[in-house]
Amino acid sequence: MNPRKRTLVLATAVAALAITAPAQAGATTSPRTGFEQTGGARWTSQPEEQQLLATVDKASDRVSVSRIGTTKQGRPVQLVRIGEHRTASTVLLICSQHGDEPSGREACLTKIRDLAYAKDEATRRFLARTTLLVVPTANPDGRAADTRGNSDGIDINRDHLALQTAEARAMAAVVRDRKPDVIYDLHEYGATPKYYDKDLFDLWPRNLNTAPAVHDEAETLSEGYVRPAANASGYTTGTYGIWTDPVTGDPIKQTAGDGQERILRNMSGVKHALGLLIESRVDPGTPAEEADPALNNRRRRDSQLTALGGLFRFTGERLGKIEAATSAARVAGFRDTGPIYVGGADNDPAEPAEIIQDPPCGYRLTADQFAAYKDELALHGITVRRTGDGAYVSLRQSERALVALLLDARAPYHLTEGAPDTSC
Structure with a gap:
Protein backbone atom coordinates (compact mmCIF):
# COMPACT_ATOMS: atom_id res chain seq x y z
CA MET A 1 0.00 0.00 0.00
CA ALA A 329 7.81 11.76 36.50
CA ARG A 330 5.75 10.62 39.50
CA VAL A 331 8.74 9.11 41.30
CA ALA A 332 11.32 11.74 40.36
CA GLY A 333 10.31 14.08 43.18
CA PHE A 334 11.40 11.58 45.81
CA ARG A 335 15.00 12.08 44.69
CA ASP A 336 14.64 15.77 45.63
CA THR A 337 17.12 17.12 43.10
CA GLY A 338 17.19 19.91 40.57
CA PRO A 339 15.82 23.44 40.35
CA ILE A 340 12.17 24.47 40.67
CA TYR A 341 10.74 27.12 38.38
CA VAL A 342 8.36 29.87 39.54
CA GLY A 343 8.22 31.53 36.12
CA GLY A 344 9.10 31.11 32.48
CA ALA A 345 7.73 28.70 29.90
CA ASP A 346 8.98 26.28 27.29
CA ASN A 347 9.14 29.17 24.79
CA ASP A 348 10.20 31.81 27.34
CA PRO A 349 13.31 30.93 29.39
CA ALA A 350 13.00 31.68 33.08
CA GLU A 351 14.86 34.68 34.46
CA PRO A 352 17.37 33.96 37.25
CA ALA A 353 14.90 35.30 39.83
CA GLU A 354 12.32 32.79 38.58
CA ILE A 355 14.51 29.77 39.34
CA ILE A 356 14.88 28.25 42.81
CA GLN A 357 18.31 26.80 42.12
CA ASP A 358 18.86 25.24 45.55
CA PRO A 359 15.40 24.43 46.93
CA PRO A 360 15.00 23.96 50.69
CA CYS A 361 14.34 20.59 52.29
CA GLY A 362 10.74 21.64 52.88
CA TYR A 363 8.51 24.29 54.40
CA ARG A 364 7.24 24.70 57.94
CA LEU A 365 3.68 25.89 58.51
CA THR A 366 2.28 27.38 61.67
CA ALA A 367 -0.78 25.80 63.25
CA ASP A 368 -2.92 28.61 61.81
CA GLN A 369 -1.48 28.16 58.32
CA PHE A 370 -2.06 24.44 58.41
CA ALA A 371 -5.63 24.88 59.63
CA ALA A 372 -6.30 27.38 56.84
CA TYR A 373 -4.85 25.32 53.97
CA LYS A 374 -4.87 21.67 55.01
CA ASP A 375 -7.84 20.88 52.77
CA GLU A 376 -6.20 22.37 49.68
CA LEU A 377 -2.94 20.53 50.39
CA ALA A 378 -4.88 17.28 50.77
CA LEU A 379 -6.81 17.83 47.54
CA HIS A 380 -3.51 18.35 45.71
CA GLY A 381 -2.21 15.08 47.15
CA ILE A 382 0.55 16.78 49.15
CA THR A 383 2.00 14.71 52.00
CA VAL A 384 2.12 16.72 55.25
CA ARG A 385 3.60 15.74 58.62
CA ARG A 386 2.02 17.26 61.72
CA THR A 387 4.40 18.77 64.25
CA GLY A 388 3.90 20.11 67.74
CA ASP A 389 3.65 23.70 66.54
CA GLY A 390 2.08 23.22 63.11
CA ALA A 391 3.09 21.07 60.15
CA TYR A 392 6.05 20.21 57.96
CA VAL A 393 5.86 19.77 54.18
CA SER A 394 8.89 18.02 52.73
CA LEU A 395 9.95 18.49 49.13
CA ARG A 396 10.92 14.82 48.95
CA GLN A 397 7.62 13.65 47.47
CA SER A 398 5.96 13.09 44.12
CA GLU A 399 4.53 16.61 43.88
CA ARG A 400 7.87 18.24 44.71
CA ALA A 401 7.57 21.28 42.45
CA LEU A 402 3.94 21.82 43.42
CA VAL A 403 4.94 22.11 47.09
CA ALA A 404 7.11 25.11 46.23
CA LEU A 405 4.47 26.64 43.96
CA LEU A 406 2.01 26.44 46.84
CA LEU A 407 4.25 27.51 49.73
CA ASP A 408 7.28 29.46 48.51
CA ALA A 409 7.10 33.26 48.75
CA ARG A 410 8.74 33.55 45.31
CA ALA A 411 5.92 31.69 43.55
CA PRO A 412 3.49 34.26 42.08
CA TYR A 413 0.30 32.41 43.07
CA HIS A 414 1.40 30.79 46.35
CA LEU A 415 -1.28 29.95 48.91
CA THR A 416 0.76 30.96 51.95
CA GLU A 417 4.39 31.67 52.79
CA GLY A 418 5.87 28.64 54.47
CA ALA A 419 9.14 29.00 56.37
CA PRO A 420 11.90 27.33 54.31
CA ASP A 421 13.74 24.55 56.10
CA THR A 422 17.40 24.20 55.03
CA SER A 423 18.53 21.82 57.76
CA CYS A 424 18.85 18.72 55.55
Whole structure:
Protein backbone atom coordinates (compact mmCIF):
# COMPACT_ATOMS: atom_id res chain seq x y z
CA MET A 1 0.00 0.00 0.00
CA ASN A 2 1.50 3.37 -0.95
CA PRO A 3 2.04 5.97 1.85
CA ARG A 4 -0.74 8.28 0.62
CA LYS A 5 -3.33 5.49 0.54
CA ARG A 6 -2.17 4.22 3.96
CA THR A 7 -2.64 7.74 5.38
CA LEU A 8 -6.17 7.94 3.98
CA VAL A 9 -7.08 4.53 5.41
CA LEU A 10 -5.71 5.52 8.80
CA ALA A 11 -7.60 8.81 8.73
CA THR A 12 -10.80 6.94 7.93
CA ALA A 13 -10.26 4.57 10.86
CA VAL A 14 -9.60 7.47 13.21
CA ALA A 15 -12.73 9.25 12.03
CA ALA A 16 -14.78 6.10 12.59
CA LEU A 17 -13.63 5.88 16.19
CA ALA A 18 -14.06 9.63 16.69
CA ILE A 19 -17.66 9.82 15.47
CA THR A 20 -19.50 6.56 15.99
CA ALA A 21 -22.92 7.04 14.44
CA PRO A 22 -25.88 6.13 16.65
CA ALA A 23 -26.98 3.62 13.99
CA GLN A 24 -23.72 1.71 14.48
CA ALA A 25 -24.29 1.67 18.22
CA GLY A 26 -27.89 0.56 18.08
CA ALA A 27 -30.01 3.48 16.89
CA THR A 28 -33.27 2.01 18.18
CA THR A 29 -32.12 2.08 21.81
CA SER A 30 -29.35 4.64 22.18
CA PRO A 31 -30.43 8.10 23.40
CA ARG A 32 -29.75 11.29 21.51
CA THR A 33 -28.57 14.61 22.89
CA GLY A 34 -30.73 17.71 22.61
CA PHE A 35 -28.11 19.05 20.22
CA GLU A 36 -28.57 16.04 17.93
CA GLN A 37 -32.34 16.11 18.15
CA THR A 38 -32.35 19.67 16.80
CA GLY A 39 -29.57 19.24 14.25
CA GLY A 40 -27.36 21.62 16.20
CA ALA A 41 -29.96 24.39 16.43
CA ARG A 42 -29.53 24.48 20.23
CA TRP A 43 -27.24 23.05 22.88
CA THR A 44 -28.21 20.12 25.09
CA SER A 45 -30.02 21.29 28.23
CA GLN A 46 -29.03 20.19 31.73
CA PRO A 47 -32.15 17.99 32.17
CA GLU A 48 -31.38 16.34 28.82
CA GLU A 49 -27.81 15.73 29.92
CA GLN A 50 -28.97 14.16 33.18
CA GLN A 51 -31.43 11.93 31.34
CA LEU A 52 -28.79 10.80 28.84
CA LEU A 53 -26.27 9.98 31.58
CA ALA A 54 -28.84 8.10 33.63
CA THR A 55 -29.86 6.11 30.56
CA VAL A 56 -26.34 5.06 29.54
CA ASP A 57 -25.42 4.32 33.16
CA LYS A 58 -28.34 1.91 33.40
CA ALA A 59 -27.97 0.41 29.92
CA SER A 60 -24.23 -0.25 29.73
CA ASP A 61 -22.05 -2.28 32.11
CA ARG A 62 -19.00 -0.39 30.86
CA VAL A 63 -20.36 2.99 32.08
CA SER A 64 -20.69 4.35 35.61
CA VAL A 65 -21.75 7.86 36.61
CA SER A 66 -20.93 9.44 39.97
CA ARG A 67 -21.27 12.85 41.58
CA ILE A 68 -17.87 14.32 42.47
CA GLY A 69 -19.03 17.75 43.61
CA THR A 70 -21.92 20.16 43.95
CA THR A 71 -21.94 23.75 42.71
CA LYS A 72 -22.98 26.74 44.78
CA GLN A 73 -26.38 26.65 43.07
CA GLY A 74 -26.81 22.94 43.85
CA ARG A 75 -26.05 21.44 40.45
CA PRO A 76 -24.03 18.20 40.30
CA VAL A 77 -20.49 18.01 38.97
CA GLN A 78 -20.37 14.49 37.58
CA LEU A 79 -17.73 12.02 36.52
CA VAL A 80 -18.42 9.37 33.92
CA ARG A 81 -16.16 6.31 33.85
CA ILE A 82 -16.09 4.25 30.67
CA GLY A 83 -14.21 0.96 30.78
CA GLU A 84 -14.65 -2.68 31.57
CA HIS A 85 -11.77 -3.34 33.97
CA ARG A 86 -8.53 -1.88 35.30
CA THR A 87 -6.42 -0.75 32.36
CA ALA A 88 -2.86 0.30 31.65
CA SER A 89 -3.73 3.95 31.01
CA THR A 90 -6.32 6.50 32.09
CA VAL A 91 -7.48 9.48 30.04
CA LEU A 92 -9.48 12.32 31.61
CA LEU A 93 -11.64 14.65 29.51
CA ILE A 94 -12.62 17.96 31.13
CA CYS A 95 -15.44 19.50 29.14
CA SER A 96 -16.59 23.14 29.13
CA GLN A 97 -14.86 24.62 32.16
CA HIS A 98 -16.09 27.89 30.69
CA GLY A 99 -19.88 27.83 30.63
CA ASP A 100 -20.18 29.85 27.41
CA GLU A 101 -18.02 27.37 25.45
CA PRO A 102 -20.47 24.49 24.88
CA SER A 103 -19.11 22.58 21.89
CA GLY A 104 -16.62 20.55 23.95
CA ARG A 105 -19.44 19.47 26.23
CA GLU A 106 -21.47 18.31 23.23
CA ALA A 107 -18.51 16.33 21.92
CA CYS A 108 -18.07 14.71 25.33
CA LEU A 109 -21.76 13.78 25.66
CA THR A 110 -21.75 12.32 22.15
CA LYS A 111 -18.61 10.33 22.88
CA ILE A 112 -19.98 8.99 26.18
CA ARG A 113 -23.11 7.74 24.43
CA ASP A 114 -21.26 6.25 21.48
CA LEU A 115 -18.71 4.38 23.60
CA ALA A 116 -21.47 3.11 25.89
CA TYR A 117 -23.35 1.39 23.08
CA ALA A 118 -20.67 0.61 20.49
CA LYS A 119 -19.93 -3.07 19.84
CA ASP A 120 -17.23 -2.73 17.15
CA GLU A 121 -13.81 -4.27 17.62
CA ALA A 122 -11.95 -0.91 17.51
CA THR A 123 -13.93 0.33 20.53
CA ARG A 124 -13.37 -2.94 22.39
CA ARG A 125 -9.62 -2.72 21.81
CA PHE A 126 -9.53 0.89 22.94
CA LEU A 127 -11.43 0.21 26.17
CA ALA A 128 -9.38 -2.91 26.88
CA ARG A 129 -6.29 -0.75 27.27
CA THR A 130 -7.64 2.65 28.31
CA THR A 131 -10.08 3.80 30.97
CA LEU A 132 -11.83 6.97 29.87
CA LEU A 133 -12.95 9.42 32.55
CA VAL A 134 -15.17 12.31 31.50
CA VAL A 135 -16.38 15.37 33.38
CA PRO A 136 -19.07 16.29 30.81
CA THR A 137 -19.95 19.67 32.32
CA ALA A 138 -17.17 21.03 34.50
CA ASN A 139 -19.03 24.31 35.12
CA PRO A 140 -22.76 23.51 35.41
CA ASP A 141 -23.78 26.90 36.84
CA GLY A 142 -21.86 28.74 34.12
CA ARG A 143 -23.41 26.55 31.43
CA ALA A 144 -26.90 27.26 32.78
CA ALA A 145 -26.21 31.01 32.70
CA ASP A 146 -24.08 30.88 29.51
CA THR A 147 -21.23 32.64 31.32
CA ARG A 148 -17.49 32.06 31.29
CA GLY A 149 -17.20 31.93 35.08
CA ASN A 150 -19.16 30.01 37.67
CA SER A 151 -22.05 31.44 39.71
CA ASP A 152 -19.55 33.54 41.71
CA GLY A 153 -17.99 34.88 38.51
CA ILE A 154 -14.76 32.95 39.11
CA ASP A 155 -12.89 31.58 36.11
CA ILE A 156 -12.48 27.93 37.09
CA ASN A 157 -9.53 27.58 34.74
CA ARG A 158 -7.58 30.02 36.89
CA ASP A 159 -8.35 28.11 40.09
CA HIS A 160 -6.40 24.87 39.75
CA LEU A 161 -3.83 26.00 42.33
CA ALA A 162 -5.86 27.86 44.99
CA LEU A 163 -8.90 25.55 44.66
CA GLN A 164 -11.39 28.18 45.84
CA THR A 165 -14.27 26.79 43.78
CA ALA A 166 -16.26 23.62 44.30
CA GLU A 167 -15.72 22.82 40.63
CA ALA A 168 -11.91 23.01 40.72
CA ARG A 169 -11.84 21.09 44.01
CA ALA A 170 -13.84 18.28 42.45
CA MET A 171 -11.43 18.05 39.52
CA ALA A 172 -8.37 18.14 41.79
CA ALA A 173 -9.73 15.19 43.76
CA VAL A 174 -10.22 13.20 40.55
CA VAL A 175 -6.65 13.92 39.43
CA ARG A 176 -5.30 12.98 42.87
CA ASP A 177 -7.28 9.75 43.18
CA ARG A 178 -7.34 8.49 39.57
CA LYS A 179 -3.89 9.71 38.47
CA PRO A 180 -4.77 10.11 34.78
CA ASP A 181 -1.95 9.79 32.29
CA VAL A 182 -3.59 12.30 29.95
CA ILE A 183 -5.76 15.31 30.84
CA TYR A 184 -7.53 16.72 27.80
CA ASP A 185 -9.27 20.09 28.32
CA LEU A 186 -11.96 21.15 25.80
CA HIS A 187 -12.61 24.87 25.19
CA GLU A 188 -13.63 27.42 22.52
CA TYR A 189 -12.20 30.75 21.42
CA GLY A 190 -13.12 33.88 19.48
CA ALA A 191 -11.21 34.40 16.23
CA THR A 192 -9.15 37.35 15.03
CA PRO A 193 -9.44 36.94 11.24
CA LYS A 194 -6.29 36.46 9.18
CA TYR A 195 -4.04 36.20 12.22
CA TYR A 196 -5.86 33.82 14.54
CA ASP A 197 -8.77 31.96 12.98
CA LYS A 198 -8.10 28.23 12.69
CA ASP A 199 -10.90 25.70 13.22
CA LEU A 200 -8.93 24.24 16.14
CA PHE A 201 -6.05 25.42 18.27
CA ASP A 202 -4.28 23.31 20.88
CA LEU A 203 -1.44 23.63 23.35
CA TRP A 204 0.52 21.37 25.69
CA PRO A 205 1.84 22.29 29.20
CA ARG A 206 4.39 25.09 28.89
CA ASN A 207 5.20 25.15 32.62
CA LEU A 208 8.90 24.42 33.09
CA ASN A 209 8.28 22.08 36.02
CA THR A 210 6.76 19.57 33.61
CA ALA A 211 9.06 16.55 33.27
CA PRO A 212 10.78 16.64 29.85
CA ALA A 213 9.41 13.26 28.73
CA VAL A 214 5.86 14.25 29.78
CA HIS A 215 6.22 17.56 27.94
CA ASP A 216 7.51 15.86 24.80
CA GLU A 217 4.75 13.25 24.76
CA ALA A 218 2.13 15.99 25.18
CA GLU A 219 3.65 17.89 22.27
CA THR A 220 3.62 14.68 20.23
CA LEU A 221 -0.06 14.21 21.08
CA SER A 222 -0.72 17.66 19.64
CA GLU A 223 1.47 17.74 16.57
CA GLY A 224 1.57 14.05 15.70
CA TYR A 225 -2.00 12.98 16.38
CA VAL A 226 -4.64 15.58 17.25
CA ARG A 227 -3.78 18.04 14.48
CA PRO A 228 -3.32 15.38 11.78
CA ALA A 229 -6.67 13.81 12.70
CA ALA A 230 -8.39 17.19 12.41
CA ASN A 231 -6.53 18.05 9.20
CA ALA A 232 -7.53 14.72 7.64
CA SER A 233 -11.18 15.69 8.17
CA GLY A 234 -10.67 19.08 6.55
CA TYR A 235 -10.20 21.25 9.64
CA THR A 236 -7.43 23.81 10.00
CA THR A 237 -5.23 23.73 13.12
CA GLY A 238 -2.60 25.76 14.91
CA THR A 239 -0.90 26.55 18.22
CA TYR A 240 -3.12 28.21 20.79
CA GLY A 241 -2.15 31.74 21.76
CA ILE A 242 0.13 32.41 18.78
CA TRP A 243 -0.86 34.88 16.05
CA THR A 244 0.69 34.05 12.68
CA ASP A 245 1.43 36.06 9.55
CA PRO A 246 -1.31 35.19 7.02
CA VAL A 247 1.21 35.11 4.17
CA THR A 248 4.29 33.41 5.63
CA GLY A 249 2.71 31.55 8.55
CA ASP A 250 5.44 32.84 10.84
CA PRO A 251 4.54 33.62 14.48
CA ILE A 252 4.21 37.35 15.06
CA LYS A 253 2.57 37.71 18.48
CA GLN A 254 1.84 35.64 21.57
CA THR A 255 -1.48 36.41 23.25
CA ALA A 256 -1.81 33.43 25.59
CA GLY A 257 -0.19 30.17 26.53
CA ASP A 258 2.15 31.13 29.34
CA GLY A 259 3.37 28.87 32.12
CA GLN A 260 0.78 29.74 34.74
CA GLU A 261 0.42 26.79 37.07
CA ARG A 262 -3.15 27.71 37.97
CA ILE A 263 -4.38 26.82 34.44
CA LEU A 264 -5.39 23.16 34.08
CA ARG A 265 -3.19 22.58 31.05
CA ASN A 266 -0.13 23.61 33.04
CA MET A 267 -1.22 22.05 36.32
CA SER A 268 -1.58 18.78 34.40
CA GLY A 269 2.11 18.88 33.55
CA VAL A 270 3.12 19.87 37.09
CA LYS A 271 1.14 16.83 38.32
CA HIS A 272 2.90 14.54 35.82
CA ALA A 273 0.08 14.06 33.30
CA LEU A 274 0.17 14.80 29.60
CA GLY A 275 -2.00 17.90 29.36
CA LEU A 276 -3.57 19.26 26.21
CA LEU A 277 -5.82 22.25 25.74
CA ILE A 278 -8.07 22.10 22.66
CA GLU A 279 -10.03 25.13 21.41
CA SER A 280 -12.61 25.19 18.61
CA ARG A 281 -13.47 28.44 16.83
CA VAL A 282 -16.81 29.95 17.82
CA ASP A 283 -17.05 32.30 14.84
CA PRO A 284 -18.47 31.19 11.48
CA GLY A 285 -15.73 30.32 9.01
CA THR A 286 -17.76 30.33 5.78
CA PRO A 287 -20.74 32.24 4.34
CA ALA A 288 -22.82 29.07 4.77
CA GLU A 289 -21.99 28.94 8.48
CA GLU A 290 -22.75 32.64 8.75
CA ALA A 291 -26.18 32.05 7.26
CA ASP A 292 -26.93 28.91 9.28
CA PRO A 293 -25.99 28.96 13.00
CA ALA A 294 -26.81 25.25 13.29
CA LEU A 295 -24.24 24.45 10.60
CA ASN A 296 -21.66 26.50 12.48
CA ASN A 297 -22.54 24.74 15.74
CA ARG A 298 -22.14 21.34 14.11
CA ARG A 299 -18.72 22.30 12.79
CA ARG A 300 -17.71 23.41 16.29
CA ARG A 301 -18.77 20.09 17.80
CA ASP A 302 -17.58 17.85 14.98
CA SER A 303 -14.10 19.39 14.89
CA GLN A 304 -13.78 18.53 18.58
CA LEU A 305 -14.89 14.96 17.87
CA THR A 306 -12.31 14.44 15.13
CA ALA A 307 -9.59 15.75 17.44
CA LEU A 308 -10.70 13.20 20.04
CA GLY A 309 -10.07 10.54 17.42
CA GLY A 310 -6.43 11.67 17.33
CA LEU A 311 -6.26 11.47 21.12
CA PHE A 312 -7.59 7.91 21.15
CA ARG A 313 -5.18 6.78 18.43
CA PHE A 314 -2.32 8.33 20.40
CA THR A 315 -3.18 6.36 23.53
CA GLY A 316 -3.37 3.17 21.51
CA GLU A 317 -0.11 3.57 19.62
CA ARG A 318 2.09 5.12 22.34
CA LEU A 319 0.81 3.41 25.47
CA GLY A 320 4.26 2.24 26.55
CA LYS A 321 5.86 5.65 26.06
CA ILE A 322 3.01 7.38 27.90
CA GLU A 323 3.29 5.00 30.85
CA ALA A 324 7.07 5.34 30.98
CA ALA A 325 6.91 9.15 30.92
CA THR A 326 4.22 9.59 33.58
CA SER A 327 5.54 6.84 35.87
CA ALA A 328 9.08 8.23 35.85
CA ALA A 329 7.81 11.76 36.50
CA ARG A 330 5.75 10.62 39.50
CA VAL A 331 8.74 9.11 41.30
CA ALA A 332 11.32 11.74 40.36
CA GLY A 333 10.31 14.08 43.18
CA PHE A 334 11.40 11.58 45.81
CA ARG A 335 15.00 12.08 44.69
CA ASP A 336 14.64 15.77 45.63
CA THR A 337 17.12 17.12 43.10
CA GLY A 338 17.19 19.91 40.57
CA PRO A 339 15.82 23.44 40.35
CA ILE A 340 12.17 24.47 40.67
CA TYR A 341 10.74 27.12 38.38
CA VAL A 342 8.36 29.87 39.54
CA GLY A 343 8.22 31.53 36.12
CA GLY A 344 9.10 31.11 32.48
CA ALA A 345 7.73 28.70 29.90
CA ASP A 346 8.98 26.28 27.29
CA ASN A 347 9.14 29.17 24.79
CA ASP A 348 10.20 31.81 27.34
CA PRO A 349 13.31 30.93 29.39
CA ALA A 350 13.00 31.68 33.08
CA GLU A 351 14.86 34.68 34.46
CA PRO A 352 17.37 33.96 37.25
CA ALA A 353 14.90 35.30 39.83
CA GLU A 354 12.32 32.79 38.58
CA ILE A 355 14.51 29.77 39.34
CA ILE A 356 14.88 28.25 42.81
CA GLN A 357 18.31 26.80 42.12
CA ASP A 358 18.86 25.24 45.55
CA PRO A 359 15.40 24.43 46.93
CA PRO A 360 15.00 23.96 50.69
CA CYS A 361 14.34 20.59 52.29
CA GLY A 362 10.74 21.64 52.88
CA TYR A 363 8.51 24.29 54.40
CA ARG A 364 7.24 24.70 57.94
CA LEU A 365 3.68 25.89 58.51
CA THR A 366 2.28 27.38 61.67
CA ALA A 367 -0.78 25.80 63.25
CA ASP A 368 -2.92 28.61 61.81
CA GLN A 369 -1.48 28.16 58.32
CA PHE A 370 -2.06 24.44 58.41
CA ALA A 371 -5.63 24.88 59.63
CA ALA A 372 -6.30 27.38 56.84
CA TYR A 373 -4.85 25.32 53.97
CA LYS A 374 -4.87 21.67 55.01
CA ASP A 375 -7.84 20.88 52.77
CA GLU A 376 -6.20 22.37 49.68
CA LEU A 377 -2.94 20.53 50.39
CA ALA A 378 -4.88 17.28 50.77
CA LEU A 379 -6.81 17.83 47.54
CA HIS A 380 -3.51 18.35 45.71
CA GLY A 381 -2.21 15.08 47.15
CA ILE A 382 0.55 16.78 49.15
CA THR A 383 2.00 14.71 52.00
CA VAL A 384 2.12 16.72 55.25
CA ARG A 385 3.60 15.74 58.62
CA ARG A 386 2.02 17.26 61.72
CA THR A 387 4.40 18.77 64.25
CA GLY A 388 3.90 20.11 67.74
CA ASP A 389 3.65 23.70 66.54
CA GLY A 390 2.08 23.22 63.11
CA ALA A 391 3.09 21.07 60.15
CA TYR A 392 6.05 20.21 57.96
CA VAL A 393 5.86 19.77 54.18
CA SER A 394 8.89 18.02 52.73
CA LEU A 395 9.95 18.49 49.13
CA ARG A 396 10.92 14.82 48.95
CA GLN A 397 7.62 13.65 47.47
CA SER A 398 5.96 13.09 44.12
CA GLU A 399 4.53 16.61 43.88
CA ARG A 400 7.87 18.24 44.71
CA ALA A 401 7.57 21.28 42.45
CA LEU A 402 3.94 21.82 43.42
CA VAL A 403 4.94 22.11 47.09
CA ALA A 404 7.11 25.11 46.23
CA LEU A 405 4.47 26.64 43.96
CA LEU A 406 2.01 26.44 46.84
CA LEU A 407 4.25 27.51 49.73
CA ASP A 408 7.28 29.46 48.51
CA ALA A 409 7.10 33.26 48.75
CA ARG A 410 8.74 33.55 45.31
CA ALA A 411 5.92 31.69 43.55
CA PRO A 412 3.49 34.26 42.08
CA TYR A 413 0.30 32.41 43.07
CA HIS A 414 1.40 30.79 46.35
CA LEU A 415 -1.28 29.95 48.91
CA THR A 416 0.76 30.96 51.95
CA GLU A 417 4.39 31.67 52.79
CA GLY A 418 5.87 28.64 54.47
CA ALA A 419 9.14 29.00 56.37
CA PRO A 420 11.90 27.33 54.31
CA ASP A 421 13.74 24.55 56.10
CA THR A 422 17.40 24.20 55.03
CA SER A 423 18.53 21.82 57.76
CA CYS A 424 18.85 18.72 55.55
